[in-house]
Amino acid sequence: MPLDAREGLLRKTLTHSVAAGTVLFEQGELPTFQHVVLSGSAHLFGRSHEGREVLIEIVRPGDLVIPAAVVSQAPYLMQARVLEPSRFLLIEGDAFRAALAEEPALAQAMIDSLASQFRRMVGQIKNLKLRSAPQRVASYIVGLSRRQQAPVRVVLPYEKNLIASELGMTRESFSRTLSAMQRDGISVQGDVIVIVNRR
Amino acid sequence: MPLDAREGLLRKTLTHSVAAGTVLFEQGELPTFQHVVLSGSAHLFGRSHEGREVLIEIVRPGDLVIPAAVVSQAPYLMQARVLEPSRFLLIEGDAFRAALAEEPALAQAMIDSLASQFRRMVGQIKNLKLRSAPQRVASYIVGLSRRQQAPVRVVLPYEKNLIASELGMTRESFSRTLSAMQRDGISVQGDVIVIVNRR
DNA sequence: GTCATTCATTGATTCGTCTCAATTGTCGGA
DNA sequence: TCCGACAATTGAGACGAATCAATGAATGAC
Structure with missing residues (x-):
């Protein structure tokens, strides 16, 4: 201006x-x-x-x-x-x-x-x-990894509570989804997520 | 301009x-x-x-x-x-x-x-x-009645198929919801809905 | 260090909605 | 008028996610 x-x-x-x-x-x-x-x-x-x-x-x-x-x-x-x-x-x-x-x-x-x-x-x-809840979680993590320019280690920027709400689900469902995804693709430790299998 | x-x-x-x-x-x-x-x-x-x-x-x-x-x-x-x-x-x-x-x-x-x-x-x-599916349907009908300036008789502007999709549900759920709502508030005849109990 | 509070996880159950399938209704074309 | 195509309804069942409830972990106040 x-x-x-x-x-x-x-x-x-x-x-x-x-x-x-x-x-x-x-x-x-x-x-x-x-x-x-x-x-x-x-x-x-x-x-x-x-x-x-x-x-x-x-x-x-x-x-x-x-x-x-x-x-x-x-x-x-x-x-x-x-x-x-x-x-x-x-x-x-x-x-x-x-x-x-x-x-x-x-x-x-x-x-x-x-x-x-x-x-x-x-x-x-x-x-x-x-998308289903697990799909939303997955795409959220991938999106985070892009924004944080971290191909492997991403950090959740807020309380899981809030993230769940943003993704349109309850914190319980979010928690369960994360632990289910530990079996095939990520590992979770608190607010740190390591992407093992990006696909 | x-x-x-x-x-x-x-x-x-x-x-x-x-x-x-x-x-x-x-x-x-x-x-x-x-x-x-x-x-x-x-x-x-x-x-x-x-x-x-x-x-x-x-x-x-x-x-x-x-x-x-x-x-x-x-x-x-x-x-x-x-x-x-x-x-x-x-x-x-x-x-x-x-x-x-x-x-x-x-x-x-x-x-x-x-x-x-x-x-x-x-x-x-x-x-x-x-909102739940029934709530979305209800608010959709109320919205229609406002836009059509018809406090009682509203006409669905599209196939139920499409409306369901717009409301984020399947046509089956939409159909079921409409018939459930016939018990307490509306009457449905094809694409014409009469609002009996607005509340 | 202890306690209270908040956040996160996990389990059991209920509820809502989708999916699959069959049936009915409706419209336009032959 | 009959037929096919498509839309809409209805039922049965499966599935996903929410809810309720209890426990565990982390955080900050004192």
Whole structure:
């Protein structure tokens, strides 16, 4: 973005350091800020009427936190919770939307961000609809190994609890699946998984 | 958009009338056009390695067909199939991306489109992870009744086969669920459903 | 070091949904 | 009008995953 436009926008922002356990916003609230992850992460949970809760997405440094809600000015479909000490940039919603309309570079970045988040969601739907629990676990491990650039030794980045929830199953099922997979392909020790047979 | 920009872009487009059964593009292909639904609809299917296939989304007149793939220049994650006679506007990919960068109005429209598609996907994930099959069927019917502005009599818009697939279950389960729900809330006659007890 | 708390594992059982199979219903074509 | 093709229903059974319950391991507070 041009420097003056950027500075104008930055005047409408503040940075926020939050402790583990903080809730950035609740499902159902109207967005007032566009949150941007500077460091750490935010976990996005969906909640049902009955109160069940499921992890849907994790956003990391550089990501916008649900830009879709901010540009739509519609209620959040997820709750954002911070599970590790993190810093966020908060951009005032109106100013952000105005800047989007004025600044092509910003609009372009937003398009890219929305597109990649959309694709992640589609991938997750395909996972849920087309794969069994063990298949989801396997592809999750393979995906981890790619992201960690570790062909053999991968480390689970969160509690198994959360990972299970992200994969759409219970922690018990996740645990059982891991131990079943020890018979033909991996070995598990706490949060460390060694891939023996990648196929 | 300004008239001359629009006309410039329209020179890079063609309209396409397709018969039922046509495949617009395959999962895995690289986008060459941005398809826009003019009339009719397109059904987007995800396919697994084993060849199983599931309906993920239906796009209708005015919608872009997976703009995320076009702006990312990344392979389609879904196949687009046309199940009823329909017309599409095909915009040449490069020209479309160029126009996005040049024309703020177009960029803004793209942002809105991507945001709403993102939210639909999130809603679907919550459906899959948090609700049982009967709950999904019930909320689908209620959603239909809202969209058709018919508080009582709703008509299933597609074959039960497809609806089941969209809801992430088999046609058998869908059928069973409907008949179970006849005991406390609806009556079913072919593709017509009468809502007796909305709650 | 001990204790309480949380997280993870394991077992037994129940429940939901899929699969396979047979039957019925519906529509369009010969 | 009969027939074939396809969609939808129904039943029986198997399977997967959730639930409930108990135990074991790790973590942090004091």
